[in-house]
Amino acid sequence: MNSINPPVPVKDSPAEPAILARRFEAAGAAAGFRVGRFGEIEGCPLLALTKRAPGPRPRVYLSAGIHGDEPAPPLALLSLIEQGAFDGRATWFVCPLLNPAGLARGTRENADGLDLNRGYREAQALEIQAHVDWLRRQPNFDLTLCLHEDWESKGFYLYELDTAGRTSCAEGILGAVGAVCPVDPSETIDGRPARAGVIRPAGDPLLRERWPESIYLRTHHHSGLHYTLESPSSFPLEQRIRALGTAVTAALSLALR
Numbered sequence: 001m002n003s004i005n006p007p008v009p010v011k012d013s014p015a016e017p018a019i020l021a022r023r024f025e026a027a028g029a030a031a032g033f034r035v036g037r038f039g040e041i042e043g044c045p046l047l048a049l050t051k052r053a054p055g056p057r058p059r060v061y062l063s064a065g066i067h068g069d070e071p072a073p074p075l076a077l078l079s080l081i082e083q084g085a086f087d088g089r090a091t092w093f094v095c096p097l098l099n100p101a102g103l104a105r106g107t108r109e110n111a112d113g114l115d116l117n118r119g120y121r122e123a124q125a126l127e128i129q130a131h132v133d134w135l136r137r138q139p140n141f142d143l144t145l146c147l148h149e150d151w152e153s154k155g156f157y158l159y160e161l162d163t164a165g166r167t168s169c170a171e172g173i174l175g176a177v178g179a180v181c182p183v184d185p186s187e188t189i190d191g192r193p194a195r196a197g198v199i200r201p202a203g204d205p206l207l208r209e210r211w212p213e214s215i216y217l218r219t220h221h222h223s224g225l226h227y228t229l230e231s232p233s234s235f236p237l238e239q240r241i242r243a244l245g246t247a248v249t250a251a252l253s254l255a256l257r
Helices: 016-029 073-081 100-105 126-135 170-177 213-221 238-256
Strands: 034-041 044-051 057-065 091-095 143-150 157-162 225-232
Touching: 016 034, 016 044, 016 100, 034 126, 044 073, 044 100, 044 126, 073 143, 073 238, 100 225, 126 213, 143 213, 143 238, 157 170, 157 213, 170 225, 170 238, 213 225, 225 238
Parallel strands: 057 091, 057 143, 143 225
Antiparallel strands: 034 044, 044 091, 157 225
């Protein structure tokens, strides 16, 4: 499967997180996930979908919706769940809607004006506190995928954090995405050196004062391989959904083979 079809309809979900949450609960249950809640924000649940495969399997964590002005990531995860992408290859942990208040407002930040993806070191926001409490009860992950969008990018790109010396999947992911969305060719993306759409941050990420989710996961859950996937916000919504879904599908095919 090289790409996904966007869920229909998409018009309700970006502005109505409660509707989107109900769709995740229904789709998750139908796909064999255990649907849990680790908190609630403005009447919308903070969801955690888990699905354990029999026998020893890699543990894969995926998240979306941490920035409320990025609707494509949760919609891409919904479409993947509905289309059966999360099968017996792995044990799955999915947090699909981390900032429902921001999604309702169409803002990057939550209702208190906090950028949740910069607050995992101090964990002051209620959403992060609840999420971290849930994460602490989970096992270590072998692969983590955080889905995002970027309003300034010229195409799709990704961050790669590798803490276990595993074979990179970055070029393979972007090769698959290139069939449905241009890859950002810039030599500098988000203020960091990039090569053909791949950013591999240099230096010790633990020295950063403001931690994104990815640094928390690397520090506390020993993720062997981590990707932050970034679709270009200026592109049509359905194309961004398809690009993110294609990236996740490719990452799973490469990392779990």
